[in-house]
Amino acid sequence: MVALQNIIRHKTKAVTVGHVTVGGDAPIIVQSMTNTDTEDAKATAAQVKELARAGSEIVRITVNTEAAAAAVPEIKNLLLKDGIDVPLVGCFHYNGHKLLSDYPACADALDKYRINPGNVGFGKKRDGQFEMMIEAAVRHNRPVRIGVNWGSLDQQMLAALMDENGQSANPKSADEVMREALVRSALDSAVQAEKIGLKREQIILSAKVSRVQDLISVYRALAERSDYALHLGLTEAGMGRKGLISSAAAMSVLLQEGIGDTIRVSLTPRPGESRTEEVMACQDILQSMGLRFFAPQISACPGCGRTTSTVFQELAGEIEDYIRAQMPEWKTLYPGVANLSIAVMGCIVNGPGESKHADIGISLPGTGEAPVAPVFIDGKKSHTLRGDNIAQDFQDILQDYIRTRFGRPDAKTQTGT
Numbered sequence: 001m002v003a004l005q006n007i008i009r010h011k012t013k014a015v016t017v018g019h020v021t022v023g024g025d026a027p028i029i030v031q032s033m034t035n036t037d038t039e040d041a042k043a044t045a046a047q048v049k050e051l052a053r054a055g056s057e058i059v060r061i062t063v064n065t066e067a068a069a070a071a072v073p074e075i076k077n078l079l080l081k082d083g084i085d086v087p088l089v090g091c092f093h094y095n096g097h098k099l100l101s102d103y104p105a106c107a108d109a110l111d112k113y114r115i116n117p118g119n120v121g122f123g124k125k126r127d128g129q130f131e132m133m134i135e136a137a138v139r140h141n142r143p144v145r146i147g148v149n150w151g152s153l154d155q156q157m158l159a160a161l162m163d164e165n166g167q168s169a170n171p172k173s174a175d176e177v178m179r180e181a182l183v184r185s186a187l188d189s190a191v192q193a194e195k196i197g198l199k200r201e202q203i204i205l206s207a208k209v210s211r212v213q214d215l216i217s218v219y220r221a222l223a224e225r226s227d228y229a230l231h232l233g234l235t236e237a238g239m240g241r242k243g244l245i246s247s248a249a250a251m252s253v254l255l256q257e258g259i260g261d262t263i264r265v266s267l268t269p270r271p272g273e274s275r276t277e278e279v280m281a282c283q284d285i286l287q288s289m290g291l292r293f294f295a296p297q298i299s300a301c302p303g304c305g306r307t308t309s310t311v312f313q314e315l316a317g318e319i320e321d322y323i324r325a326q327m328p329e330w331k332t333l334y335p336g337v338a339n340l341s342i343a344v345m346g347c348i349v350n351g352p353g354e355s356k357h358a359d360i361g362i363s364l365p366g367t368g369e370a371p372v373a374p375v376f377i378d379g380k381k382s383h384t385l386r387g388d389n390i391a392q393d394f395q396d397i398l399q400d401y402i403r404t405r406f407g408r409p410d411a412k413t414q415t416g417t
Contacts, residue, residue: 018111023229029262032056038068043077052086054276060089069103087111093119097132118152143202169288208235232260240267296340306366307346316344334406
């Protein structure tokens with residue numbers, strides 16, 4: 001599989017965040033955020049580790065209190081002790097200027113700061129407190145994401161634009177003015193940060209909204225009017241299917257237009273649900289568009305009246321779960337395995353054809369068909385499976401294929417493969 005050739009990336013400045021490059025010619029980066037209390041260093045480090053192992057290439061943590069700021073260096077040390085060097089981003093609101101100044105070890109342990117121009121201060125204090133935060137970034141040589149959010153937009157700017165619009169001969173809608181306020185707040189804040197001393201290649205912009213069409217409009221404007229690296233995401237996307245669909249609908253349009261250097265799917269997790277769901281959602285969006293590959297792609301039959309057996313459903317689920325569990329080690333053991341395509345089909349209608357198109361595939365017997373399952377490898381029939389152990393037999397063949405095709409001569413044999 002190859003990346004889509006008709007997507008031309010919007011050219012942005014490359015920003016270094018820890019050991020990760022965002023923007024420029026770098027791949028689109030997957031980002032996530034913890035929901036633990038940062039004051040609990042062990043719990044936060046554990047969740048960062050979980051997110052990083054799932055594939056989050058940058059992780060953001062809340063830094064909202066003095067105790068949280070004091071905990072950041074411990075979190076970093078716990079991660080490094082476990083061999084996790086994922087870049088950490090500190091999310092600051094209201095008191096960030098004070099925390100970055102009073103806790104230099106926190107400022108140094110973080111790889112990037114996230115600043116919301118609408119929440120850095122109010123009235124006369126606003127500019128001074130924003131300046132203090134940017135000065136901290138300059139002092140510690142750290143990049144900054146200037147993240148505007150429509151839920152905390154600079155009200156003074158919005159009011160001024162609304163007044164200006166009201167006096168126009170051709171006034172725009174309130175939504176159009178709001179979108180312009182978001183864009184202008186981000187761009188004006190970036191210009192101000194550069195004047196204070198932050199380099200252009202140390203700035204990432206975001207302008208988060210929760211409606212699909214608004215997000216598309218705002219980011220098109222940001223891409224047209226600047227070359228800053230852009231962090232893409234629908235804020236407060238929602239829970240479950242709604243959040244996934246809305247995020248995919250918004251970001252796919254922009255990604256297809258080459259807009260976006262790092263992405264996050266901001267899902268509301270159900271009680272007890274792993275935070276890693278948003279990481280996998282980002283990966284699935286990028287992989288479905290052919291922009292990046294994180295794990296083998298599994299094509300599976302949706303099922304119909306010909307497929308009354310649940311074997312193909314169970315097998316597809318087992319293989320997907322198995323692959324996700326193995327990918328952290330497979331990345332090292334089997335370079336290139338993420339480009340593998342697998343087909344798990346349920347009957348003779350499309351089964352053999354889909355299986356031939358995949359690198360490896362199986363066509364399971366449907367209703368009324370002979371209880372046999374042909375396996376195809378690299379377009380050719382290689383095995384015919386029968387009996388009660390078809391699922392396990394195919395998984396064994398898959399494991400052997402991966403080891404043979406992608407294994408390096410010097411790679412150690414992995415237990416269970």
